[in-house]
Amino acid sequence: MNRLALPLLSAAAVALLLAGCSTAAPTNSEPVSGGTLVYASGDGEPTCLDPHVGGNYPQALVATQYLESLVSKNKDGEIIPWLATSWKEADDGLSWVFTLRDDVTFTDGTPLTWEAVAANIAHLQDPATASSTGYLALQKVTGVEKVDEHSAKVLLSAPDSALLDSLSQPWLAIESPTALKRSQEVNCESPVGTGPFEVTAWDRQQSITLERNKDYDSPPADAGHKGPAYLKKIVWRFLPDSASRYAALRAGTVDVIDNVQPDTIVAAEKDDTIDHLDAPRPGASNRIELNSGKAPFDDERVREAFIRSADVDDAVKSLFFGTAKRSYSALSSVEKLGYSDKSLFDYDQKAAATLLDEAGWTEKDAEGYRVKDGTRLELDFPVSTNQSIPAEQSLFEQIQATAKQAGFKVDLHPLDLSSWYGALAKNDYNLVSAPYTKVGPDVLRILYHSDGTIPAPSGYFANLAQLKDPKLDALLVQASETSDQDERAALYKQAQQIVLEGYYILPLYDQQNHFLYRADVKGIRALPTVSTPTFYDAWLDR
C-alpha cells in the first residue's frame, strides 16, 4: 500500500464530496450521562495494555482512560494533585514524601496505600517487567519506604528535579498492587487501576472495551466535574488506514480519531459536524539532528551551511496548510522552559555558500554538488515511514531540493521502522528526524548528554546529534539536580543555547498530535501531561 498516494488521493476525493453536509444538533447545556463512545486509533495495537511494560504512546493513549498517576499538570505546566494530595522534597533532595488520598480504591477493591506506590515502582524497576520509558524515568529512585498508611517516601540516589514530571506520565501510572502480582500475561490483558473506566474486554485486532467505573471519584485537580464519568462505555478500535478512519468518522461509525493528517484537518474544518483537538506533545520538538560524530558534520561551518540552505518555513506553510507552527527550539512549545532563537535558522543561500567555501568545500562537480579532496558533499538521511507522516516526508524532499542549491547531495532513504533503527545503530546517517515524547525539559539530558551516545545492546542511542560537550553535560546534570525554579530555568536556557548555537539541530515544529471528533461529543480535553485525550468529562449530546 502506498502510504503517500493514499491520503492524497482520498483527500482530493473527500474534498469533492464534501459540498453541503451539515446538520444543526440541539444543544444541551447540562451534560448527559450514558452512551458509548467509539475511539479509532491509527497507531499499532499495543501488545500489552499495562503501560509499565514497554511504554509507548499508543499505550499511553488508552491507559489514560483507566489508569491514574500520582500527580498531573495543569495548562500552565504546573504540577497539580491527583492520587497524591501533596508532596515534599527533603532538604538534601535525596527523598520525597508523597501524601496519598485516603479514599481511593482500585477497581479490584484494593485500597490505595503506600504499598501501592512501593509495588508500582518495584514493578517498573523489575527487569522482568521489561519497562523502558518508566524504567528510564526512575533511574535515580532507589526505593520506597512507609511513612504511614497513606504516605510514601521515595528514596533517590541523587536529587531529581524531573521526578514530578516523570511521575505525571501515564507510563508510571499507579496500578493495583494485588493485580500486579498476577502473571504478566494476565496483567497485560486487564490492568487494574483507579481510573474513570476499567478494561472489561480485549478482542485482539478488533477492539478494547472500557466500561465506566461506577465508584470513581479521584479526578485530577483540573477536571471538569466530580464523581463517575458520563460515558457508560468506550470502544477502542484500531483503524490503520487514515482515509478509512476519516470516512468512518464522517459516517458516524466512530466518534473520535487520532493521527489526523494536515489535508484531513483542513477538509474537516469545513464540516460543522466535526471538531478538531490540537494537542502538541511535550518533550522535544520535531527536529532534524545533524550527526556531528562524523564527516562532514563534524565541522560546525558545514552544519551551519546546511541549516542556512534549508528553506523550512515555506515548505511547512505549503505542506501543512497552516496546521503546524514552525519551531525554532529543541523543546516542544508546551514546555515552559523551552528556549528558541529564530535568527539562527534564517534561510540564506549566500551565507551557506560562503560557509562551505571557508570549510574547504570549494570545488563543484558537473551536477553542481560541492566537492572536497575528491569527495562529494553527500548526506545520508534515513527516514522512518512509520514516524514521519507523508507531509513530513514531502518536507524532507523540499529541504533536499533547497540544500541542493548550496551544493549538498541529500540522499533520502525511506525505511520501515526496524530498518530505520538498524541504519541509526550502524551510524549510517548524517541527518535524521526522531521524535521523543517525555514530560519536562529533562528530555534534553536524554537527547544531548554525551552518555546518550553510548549505544544500548540493541545498538540504539538517543543522542543522535552525537553531541559530546563536557560543558553541556555539566549543565544538564546540574539542572536535573536543581529544585530552585529560577536557577533551573537559567541552566536549561544555557544548555539549549549550546545545542542551537552549535547548529546541531534544525527544529521543524512541535510533535504533531491532532484529533478529530464528532461535534456532538462534548467535554473532550487533552491531559496537559503527555497530551493524551481524556474522556472522563466527555458526554454525548445526541
Added chain:
Amino acid sequence: MAGSIAAQPPVTTRTGGRARRWLPWLLLRTGGVLFVLWAVATITFFAIRLIPGDPAEAVLGGPGSQASEEALAQARREYGLDRPLILQYLGYLGRLLTGDLGRSYSLRAPVAEVIGENLGGTLLLALLSLAAAAVIALGLAAWSARGGKGASGVSSVLEIVGAAVPHFWLAISLILLFSTWLGWLPPVSVPGPAGLVLPVLTLAIPLAGFLGQVMRESILDAMASPFVLAARARGEGEGGVFWRHAARHAALPAIGLAGWAFGALISGAVVVESIFARPGLGRSLLAAVQLRDVPLVIGIVLVVALGYMLVTTLTDLADRLADPRLRRAGR
C-alpha cells in the same frame, strides 16, 4: 488417477493393486509438500533475520519503545535470541517438526492460537470474494455472449479496468461512494454482513476482471464452435446452450487460474484487512513483518503455502471433473 476412482465403482479384488499404484504418488506428493514447507520456513527465517531490525524489540512493544539494556537482554534470553543464528534456526526447525509453531514475540501468545483466531476471518473473506468474482465474471461473460458486439466491448473495458485497479485505490473509492456519499454501508468493518460488503467487493472486482477476460474469450469461442451449433440444431434453448455447454467450456481456464487467484486473494487481504480494519491473517502478517516477529511471520507464511498447495491439488481434481477428456486420458 483421481479420475479413475470416480469413474469406476470400487472393486474389492482390485484394491491391492490400486494401493500399490497410489502409494508412490502419495509419498511423492507428501514429500513435495514437506519440501516446500521446509523451504518456505527456511527462506522466511533467514530473510526476516537478515534485514535490519531487532526482534527483541518486538517483545518490548516494538522498535521505538526506548527499551532499556536490561529489558532487551532479558527478552533475548527468554526467546533465545542471544544464540548464534544457525542454532536459533535449527532450534526453530526442531520445534516445527514436532508441530510447535512457537510463540509470537509481539502478541505474547502461541502462534498456532493467533493463526486459529485469524484464519476464519480471512477464509470467509477470501471465499466470499471468490464467489462474488465468479458471479461478476460469469455475468459479464453471459452478457457478452448474448448482447452482441456492443456488450462485448463494454464488458471487455470493464474487465480491463477492474483487473488493473490496485486494491487500496478501489477500497477508498468504494468507501467514498457507498459510505461517505450514499451512506449505505459502513466504511470500516462492523459486526454483521453489512461490514463485509465493501471488503468483499474490493477483493472481488480485480479478480473478476482477470477471470472475466479469460472466461469471455473461451465462451465466445465455444459459442461459435460446431458443438454449440449441434446443440442448437437439437433444439436446445439459448439458456441451455450457454449454461450447459459454453459455460462449462469456459470453466476450464478459470479453474486453471484458481491457484493464482488464491495467492491474489491472500495478498489482497493484507491491504483490505488493514483498510477496513478487519481481523485476519493478512493484517497479522503485515504487523508481524513490521515488528520482525519471526515465529508469527513464518507461521502465517506456512499456513498460506499449505493453503496454496491444497488449492493446486484441488484444481487438478476439479479439472478432471469438468473435463471428461482428462479422465479418459488419465486411465
